Amino acid sequence: MIDLMTQYQALTGGAGSWTAEGYGQFEVSGVDAHALVHRITTADITLLPPGRFVHALLLRDDASILGRVTIHRFPDRLMLLVEREQRKVVWEYLVERKRGTVRLRDISDDVCAVVVRGPASALRLARLLEPMPEEGGDLTAARLAGIDLFAARATLDGPEGFDFYCRTRDRASLESVLGGAAIMPVEESAWELMRAEWGVARVGIEIDPEDTPVEAMLESLVAEGKGAPFPGEVALASRRRTGAIKRLAGFTIRGDELPPVDTPVRVGGHLVDRVRSIVHSPRVGIIGVTALPTSADAVGTPLVIEADGRSWTAEVARRPFVTRRTPALGAQGIP
Numbered sequence: 001m002i003d004l005m006t007q008y009q010a011l012t013g014g015a016g017s018w019t020a021e022g023y024g025q026f027e028v029s030g031v032d033a034h035a036l037v038h039r040i041t042t043a044d045i046t047l048l049p050p051g052r053f054v055h056a057l058l059l060r061d062d063a064s065i066l067g068r069v070t071i072h073r074f075p076d077r078l079m080l081l082v083e084r085e086q087r088k089v090v091w092e093y094l095v096e097r098k099r100g101t102v103r104l105r106d107i108s109d110d111v112c113a114v115v116v117r118g119p120a121s122a123l124r125l126a127r128l129l130e131p132m133p134e135e136g137g138d139l140t141a142a143r144l145a146g147i148d149l150f151a152a153r154a155t156l157d158g159p160e161g162f163d164f165y166c167r168t169r170d171r172a173s174l175e176s177v178l179g180g181a182a183i184m185p186v187e188e189s190a191w192e193l194m195r196a197e198w199g200v201a202r203v204g205i206e207i208d209p210e211d212t213p214v215e216a217m218l219e220s221l222v223a224e225g226k227g228a229p230f231p232g233e234v235a236l237a238s239r240r241r242t243g244a245i246k247r248l249a250g251f252t253i254r255g256d257e258l259p260p261v262d263t264p265v266r267v268g269g270h271l272v273d274r275v276r277s278i279v280h281s282p283r284v285g286i287i288g289v290t291a292l293p294t295s296a297d298a299v300g301t302p303l304v305i306e307a308d309g310r311s312w313t314a315e316v317a318r319r320p321f322v323t324r325r326t327p328a329l330g331a332q333g334i335p
Contacts, residue, residue, distance in 0.1 A: 002184065002185075002186075004187070004189055004190055004193075005282065005329075006184075007184060007186035007187060007189075007190035008186075008190045008193055008194065008282060008329075009328065009329050010118060010183075010184035010186060010190075011117050011118050011159070011186060011190060011191070011194045012118065012119075012159070012194060012197075012283070012328050012329065013118065013119065013120075013328030013329060014118050014119070014120045014182070014184070014328075015116060015117070015118035015119075015120045015121045015124050015161075015181075015182065015183040015184070016116070016117060016118055016183060016184045016185070016186040016190070017114055017115065017116045017117075017175070017178045017179075017183050017184070017185050017186065018114070018115045018117075018185070018186050018187075018188065018190070018191040019112065019113070019114050019115075019171070019175065019185075020113040020114070020115055021084075022084035022087070022108075023081060023082065023083060023084050023087065023108065023113055024080075024081070024082040024083070024084065024086065024087030024088075024090055024091065024106070024108050025079060025080070025081055025106075025107050025108045025111050025113065025165075026079065026080045026082075026090070026091065026094060026104060026105065026106055026107065026108075027077055027078070027079055027103075027104070027105040027107050028077060028078045028079070028080065028094075028102060028103070028104060029076065029077035029078075029102070029103045029105075030100075030101045030102040030103045031100065031101040031102075032099065032100030032101045032102050033077060033078055033102050033103075034078065035099075035100065035228075036094075036097070036098065036099065036100070036102050037071060037078050037080070038226070038228050039097075039099075039228050039229070039230060040058065040093070040094070040097050040230060040231060041056045041057065041058055041069060041071065041230065042056045042057045042058075042059065042213070042221055042222040042223060042230055043056035043071055043221075043223055043226075044223035044226040045071070045073070045078075046226070046227075047223075048071065048073045049073065050073050050074060050075045051073070051074075051138060051139050051140065052073055052137050052138060052139055053070055053071060053072040053073065053137060053139050053152050054070070054071050054137070055068065055069070055070050055071075055155070055221055056068075056069050056070075056071055056221050056222075056223075057069065057213060057218060057221050057222065058082075058090060058093060058231075059212075059213075059230065059231050059232030059233075059236065060231060060232055061231050061232055061235065062210075062212075062232065062235050063212040063213070063232035063233075063235035063236040063239055064209060064210050064211060064212055064232070065203055065207055065211055065212065065213065065216060065218070066086065066089065066090065066093060066203070067082050067083065067086035067089070067090050067203055068082065068083065068086075068202075068203060068218075068221075069081065069082050069090070070082075072139050072150070072152065073139070074139075074150075079107075079165075080094075081113070083202065083203065085202075085203065085204055086203060087108065091106055097231075109168065110167065110168055111165050111166070111167065111168065112165070112166050112167070112168045112170070112171040112174070113163060113164070113165055114163075114164045114165075114166070114171070114174055114175065114178070115161065115162075115163055115164075115191070116161045116162045116163075116164065116178065116183055117154070117159045117160065117161035117194065118159070118160065118161060118183075119159075119160050119324070119328070120182075121160055121161045121162060121183070122160065122162075124181045124182055124183055125144070125162065125181065125183075128144050128145045128177065128181060129142055129143075129144050129151060129162075130142060130143055130144075132151070132153075133151055133152060133153035133162070134153070135153060136153050136154055136155040136156045137152075137153065137155050138152065138153045139151070139152045139153075140152075144164065144174065144177060145177040147166055147170050147173055147174050147177065148166070148167075148170075149164050149165055149166035149170070149174070150164070150165040150166075151163070151164055151165075152164075152165075156324075158198055158200075159194065159198065159324065160324060192279075193279055193281070196277065196279045196281070196287065196321075197281050197283065197284065197287065197320065197321050197322045197326075198320040198321070198322060199250055199289070199319030199320035199321060200320075201216055201217070201218070201248055201289065202277075205276065205277055206248060206276045206277055206289045207248070208276075208291075211248075211291075212232075212235070212236055212239050213236065214236070214239050214240060214243075214244045214247070215244050215245075215246060215247055215248065215291065216247075216248055217247055217248050217319075219240075222236065243294065244294055245293065245294070246272070246273065246291040246292060246293055246294070247291060247292065247294055247297055248276075248289055248290075248291055248319075249289070249290060249291065249292045249297045249316050249319070250287060250288070250289055250316070250317045250318060250319035250320075250321060251287070251288050251289075251290060251303055251314040251315060251316055251317055252284070252285060252286060252287055252288075252314060252315060252317045252321075253285070253286040253288070253305070253312050253313070253314045254285070254286075254313070255286065255312075256280070256286075257312070258278050258279075258280060258286055259275055259278065259305045259307055259310070259312050260275070260307055261274075261275055261276070261277060261278060262274045262275060263275045263305050263306065263307040264305070264306055264307070265290045265292075265303055265304075265305055265314075266303065266304045266305075266306065267292065267293065267296045267301065267302075267303060267304075268296075269304075272290075272291070272292055272293055272296070273290045273291040273292065274290065275288055275289075275290055275305060276288070276289045276290055276291070277289045281321065281322075282329055283322060283326060283327070283328075283329060284321050284322060284326070287317065287321045288314070289319070290303070292316065296316075297316060298316060299315075299316050299317060299318055300315055300316060301315060301316040302314070302315050303315060303316065
């Protein structure tokens with residue numbers, strides 16, 4: 001078994017692949033498919049041409065976040081990708097809101113999603129992938145060393161890489177080809193460590209059940225004035241007018257000891273939230289996510305984290321914690 005640090009170095013300094021098991025993948029087709037997705041998500045589908053994908057949200061009527069969704073647009077249909085934890089509830093959400101001539105298919109068990117990330121991804125795939133998506137957000141029907149699949153190029157707000165969607169029966173072949181191209185298979189722990197560095201907020205972990213895009217700092221995923229009311233639109237407009245009481249914020253801690261998840265977080269002696277997630281990043285140290293009053297979420301604001309008689313001093317930090325320019329680790333674990 002390859003150790004975690006070696007897997008992490010592949011994802012952040014070379015190229016690594018992770019198979020996203022259990023994620024929800026839903027195909028939407030029919031004359032009214034685009035209208036349905038336009039109506040129930042926060043994306044403006046009229047601005048999404050075939051051969052592109054976009055990240056968006058699904059909201060409840062009170063504007064709280066049901067799930068994050070990636071919408072892939074093909075010439076004749078759309079595919080929605082959601083996290084495994086929301087697979088069942090999102091499917092029910094789609095079925096409940098289906099209107100007109102629309103065909104919904106849960107293809108989660110028929111399609112395998114393999115994620116490739118790392119600064120060397122494009123170089124190592126150059127001779128194998130045809131055609132290669134050229135820009136972030138591009139989606140193409142392609143062949144990878146003889147395997148038919150769809151290839152999507154990661155957007156610029158995250159690490160360099162590609163998402164591949166193939167038939168489940170081709171999974172082993174795809175994983176073998178990637179391994180032969182010096183793209184290391186990694187476990188979920190390595191993938192989640194890198195994702196934490198990029199500050200990706202997950203529903204049910206960093207994002208609480210009552211959080212709206214305002215509290216979750218995800219307003220960029222909501223299309224303004226798209227001409228089709230979506231669930232939660234009225235409540236979200238009201239929330240924007242009143243403003244957030246608290247918003248998600250990143251923080252850093254010096255040293256090597258991590259406070260437990262759910263440990264109370266205080267500002268100026270006042271309890272404001274809890275540690276919602278925390279990891280030790282090999283590149284940037286201990287990093288975590290909490291929610292802070294808008295009056296106390298400026299970078300550099302001191303925080304105190306306390307649990308069982310222990311105390312940690314933290315300070316607010318920018319999310320994401322890394323960029324594509326953040327140095328990778330060397331052989332000795334030094335940036």
